[in-house]
Amino acid sequence: MAIACCFSGNLFAQDFEVAPVRLDFNAEPGENQTKLVNVKNHSNKKASFVISISDFLPGSDGKRQIMPPNTTRRSAANWLNINPSFFELNPGEQIPVQVTMLVPGDEYGAAWSMLYVQPTQEQTSWDADKALSAGVMVSGRIGITVYQSPSSNNNHSVKVTNLAEVTTPEDTLRRFSATLDNLGDKVTTCKVHLIASNINTSEEQQFPSFEVETYPKMTRNVPLELPKGALPAGKYALAVIVDYGPRFALEGAQIVIDIE
Numbered sequence: 001m002a003i004a005c006c007f008s009g010n011l012f013a014q015d016f017e018v019a020p021v022r023l024d025f026n027a028e029p030g031e032n033q034t035k036l037v038n039v040k041n042h043s044n045k046k047a048s049f050v051i052s053i054s055d056f057l058p059g060s061d062g063k064r065q066i067m068p069p070n071t072t073r074r075s076a077a078n079w080l081n082i083n084p085s086f087f088e089l090n091p092g093e094q095i096p097v098q099v100t101m102l103v104p105g106d107e108y109g110a111a112w113s114m115l116y117v118q119p120t121q122e123q124t125s126w127d128a129d130k131a132l133s134a135g136v137m138v139s140g141r142i143g144i145t146v147y148q149s150p151s152s153n154n155n156h157s158v159k160v161t162n163l164a165e166v167t168t169p170e171d172t173l174r175r176f177s178a179t180l181d182n183l184g185d186k187v188t189t190c191k192v193h194l195i196a197s198n199i200n201t202s203e204e205q206q207f208p209s210f211e212v213e214t215y216p217k218m219t220r221n222v223p224l225e226l227p228k229g230a231l232p233a234g235k236y237a238l239a240v241i242v243d244y245g246p247r248f249a250l251e252g253a254q255i256v257i258d259i260e
Contacts, residue, residue: 015043
């Protein structure tokens, strides 16, 4: 079975499919919202599935550290209700799973967790994993990222700092790094642009942009690079511009570099 990129909203693993793989809730404190996740069995035999909840800690490099549920400060694990959380599917069959977010009355900030959809395989008592339910072994899984932030929470604020060159003697490209500081209280998707302006001719060249996710009160280190031969010799103002929505001013940082 082919692997589909999670940004498509669908993901295949082994012989089952999950869609979507990201849930964005915007319930106000004291309210609840329900969204659907579809799980489809693509195998030629009946399969059982279980859905579990985990937390994660976002890292400055974009990686996530998976944690037990309800162990992080921004955890939404205790606010989630999954129905059904265990089910069987015949070959080609699919099921809509209800994921309900129940937000406590005093929670106005952003929170997040992970759901994992996993097929299970019956085992004998001799080889069952004691860390799991008796007689059941968990195999490959698909993760669903769950975000919650009230609609009334408009506290977006992202700043760009520490733009610097980090090229090493072993590198064949000019490499740079910038830091995005999320000073707000929203999980914010930022579009990052790299622009080089020739100081003598004022000619500009923009390189392919990309998106990164930033988390409240956390930093995200963003690697950047100039392709070899991308710019003719000269002195350039190299700028990183960050766009995180039409209602907010662009943020950026700039350094001067020489291309020989």
